[in-house]
Amino acid sequence: MAKYKTKGLDCWGKAKELRQRYYQDYKEAHDRGALRWEGGAWSFDAVPQSLEGEVHGLTEEPYGASIGANPAMQVRYQEAAEGKWGCANDLCAYLRNYWGSIILNEYAFGGEWPHADFIFQNHICCSHAKWLQVAGEIAGGEIPYFCFDVGVGAYDKIGERQINYVVEQLYDGIEFLEKFTGRKIDDEKLIKKVHNTYDSSCYWAKACELNQAVPAPLDEKTMFSLYVLGTLEKSNDDIANFYKNLLYPEVKDRVDNQIAAVANEQCRVFGDSQPPWGFLRVYRYLEQYGIVSNANLYTMSLIGWWNINEKGDMVPYPTLEEQGVTLKTREDALRFLVEGEIKGKLEWAPFYGATYKNDLVSRMVKQWKCDAAIIHLNRGCEGTAQHQMEMKIALQKLGLPVMTFEGNMADQRQFDEARTDRLIDLFVKETLGLKKVA
Amino acid sequence: MTVAGIDLGGRNVHVVILKDDKVVAKAAGATGIQKAEAAGKFYDEALQQAGLKRGDVEAVVATGSSGPRVTFANGYIPDAAADARGVNRLAPSARTIIDVGGEEGRAIKINAEGRVQDFAVNEKCAAGTGTFVDTMARALEMPVEEMAKISLQSTTSIPMNAQCAVFGESEVVSLIHQKIKKLDIARAVHDAIAGRVASVTRIVGLEKDIAMIGGVAMNAGFVASLNRELGMDVIVPDDPDYVGALGAAVAASQGVLGEEVKAKVVEKETIEEGK
Numbered sequence: 046m047a048k049y050k051t052k053g054l055d056c057w058g059k060a061k062e063l064r065q066r067y068y069q070d071y072k073e074a075h076d077r078g079a080l081r082w083e084g085g086a087w088s089f090d091a092v093p094q095s096l097e098g099e100v101h102g103l104t105e106e107p108y109g110a111s112i113g114a115n116p117a118m119q120v121r122y123q124e125a126a127e128g129k130w131g132c133a134n135d136l137c138a139y140l141r142n143y144w145g146s147i148i149l150n151e152y153a154f155g156g157e158w159p160h161a162d163f164i165f166q167n168h169i170c171c172s173h174a175k176w177l178q179v180a181g182e183i184a185g186g187e188i189p190y191f192c193f194d195v196g197v198g199a200y201d202k203i204g205e206r207q208i209n210y211v212v213e214q215l216y217d218g219i220e221f222l223e224k225f226t227g228r229k230i231d232d233e234k235l236i237k238k239v240h241n242t243y244d245s246s247c248y249w250a251k252a253c254e255l256n257q258a259v260p261a262p263l264d265e266k267t268m269f270s271l272y273v274l275g276t277l278e279k280s281n282d283d284i285a286n287f288y289k290n291l292l293y294p295e296v297k298d299r300v301d302n303q304i305a306a307v308a309n310e311q312c313r314v315f316g317d318s319q320p321p322w323g324f325l326r327v328y329r330y331l332e333q334y335g336i337v338s339n340a341n342l343y344t345m346s347l348i349g350w351w352n353i354n355e356k357g358d359m360v361p362y363p364t365l366e367e368q369g370v371t372l373k374t375r376e377d378a379l380r381f382l383v384e385g386e387i388k389g390k391l392e393w394a395p396f397y398g399a400t401y402k403n404d405l406v407s408r409m410v411k412q413w414k415c416d417a418a419i420i421h422l423n424r425g426c427e428g429t430a431q432h433q434m435e436m437k438i439a440l441q442k443l444g445l446p447v448m449t450f451e452g453n454m455a456d457q458r459q460f461d462e463a464r465t466d467r468l469i470d471l472f473v474k475e476t477l478g479l480k481k482v483a
Numbered sequence: 484m485t486v487a488g489i490d491l492g493g494r495n496v497h498v499v500i501l502k503d504d505k506v507v508a509k510a511a512g513a514t515g516i517q518k519a520e521a522a523g524k525f526y527d528e529a530l531q532q533a534g535l536k537r538g539d540v541e542a543v544v545a546t547g548s549s550g551p552r553v554t555f556a557n558g559y560i561p562d563a564a565a566d567a568r569g570v571n572r573l574a575p576s577a578r579t580i581i582d583v584g585g586e587e588g589r590a591i592k593i594n595a596e597g598r599v600q601d602f603a604v605n606e607k608c609a610a611g612t613g614t615f616v617d618t619m620a621r622a623l624e625m626p627v628e629e630m631a632k633i634s635l636q637s638t639t640s641i642p643m644n645a646q647c648a649v650f651g652e653s654e655v656v657s658l659i660h661q662k663i664k665k666l667d668i669a670r671a672v673h674d675a676i677a678g679r680v681a682s683v684t685r686i687v688g689l690e691k692d693i694a695m696i697g698g699v700a701m702n703a704g705f706v707a708s709l710n711r712e713l714g715m716d717v718i719v720p721d722d723p724d725y726v727g728a729l730g731a732a733v734a735a736s737q738g739v740l741g742e743e744v745k746a747k748v749v750e751k752e753t754i755e756e757g758k
Contacts, residue, residue: 447601468561475567
């Protein structure tokens, strides 16, 4: 007899549909006279999406991850990037997948590579700084390219000066967009898109906060499929509606009715970095031992916005309504967009030092009541792999058993599945001393 | 009670048979490509030594990177879990284990009951493994045993890169061309691997006592380098290469079979073979 009730999410089908439609829309955009743009998942999509008329974007990281989940496709794309373009195999795995896709002229969701009309990108890491510039060159065309700098410091260093610096660049970005597309930015649309961005970012954080409950209503494998929508287009009406009106109420209902992600939850695990996307079955293996992976700084704050409150707890960033703010002008919209993105996205903080990461994860394991941690030493992403061993020590000092395994989020050639199976088995049975409960 | 432990690694297989908690037979040899067959061959050899038949053994537990391929075993436990049980039997004061085998080097922190508390493994790299030692011995054109022996006579420390077996080999060739004495090069090789292994060990912490096991523990030159690097002497139990197999046999006597892991592997192989 299971310890708790469990069931799949009612909104699961909608999440899948939105993701599929996003990639389909990008592919078909030109057939409908719409514009296509490429950018990063952290690229303030509200701005290019506010151009007049129909616009569709393609964000780099989730596209690279989609390829990463398909082993056969992934190897072909990476070998194309390395063999035909001379790309080093220790570069970002998403980037190599993305470039390989262009080199082979194959869109992972069917058909030929759909060329973009412009690129709207920001510098969040060394790979992003050149990713789409080179992608444009590989595609053989002069794709208009705008890139802006967001390296203004961690959340606790953000003030007016930092916000102004990014806002000024977005004004330049608007000038670029209008010049190269011949379309104007629609301020009414921009205000709506920024509002949507707040809803997506804040309600995802609220849903994740509910995962502090015992039993946890969500497991990380499911969360991976849910946060991805925010990496595609957080300013999208349907995506914002999904987080605010479908997912969050459903997760709340699960907590109220003790509906568990893992029916026999007996151990809660903290994760780190992106997983090896072709290896997600490990989470189902863990479930057999009553283990739920219920918290991860990456999963929860890549798109989710958070604050640290006066008690020192991580709490969801307030929505515009909760702040009592009504956006009226372009200036309002851009300022609040920038403030939320650079102050609320705590995932960004570890890029500025191990102290930030150790501090945040130490808060999280207490708040989310984690018993152990499994850290993926991710060779595929230099950014999220920073400070992982320091983090291990920090968690061990809190008394948590911690295991690490080396892999790559999207390059299976750098991941030893059989060996990882053995390590996880060892950790679960020997170190945690757990027995099968399902 | 008669039980057996089989450690089927990447390069060698080791078998230990326990009867009423005492070791009654041991056998070992190279696995070759046909690993499962090698396991059966050396298991039968050990049984013959003990005057036993397969039917006399109540439980067989396999371990090692190819352990799940021992189809006649009743169960499988991960390498580190076997090491922990084996060391706990032979050196109960040990709290840290360093196991350097042919394809992997690992450090394990254990408690007084011989349960794994933490572990660290060198990942997908020959540096810090027995394979690295073999490669360097080939470059020096001498057997590993001789390299071990002469390195103990060296009093000179020469820095060498141990981050990669391929670059390491080039470096040995370069040192030979510089007319550096072979005994000093042999020590440099051991010092380099010891540095690598010690850094993996520091990940789990250097809690005394430290036991060194695995085939490389039989290399006295390497052990001397490791002692220097760690600043303390490690315990090397008798037959350090058999400790994993002994630990698997101990697990068998304790009824730790890890059935579901074996079932999972067999199921996976069945699918891969299209059955």
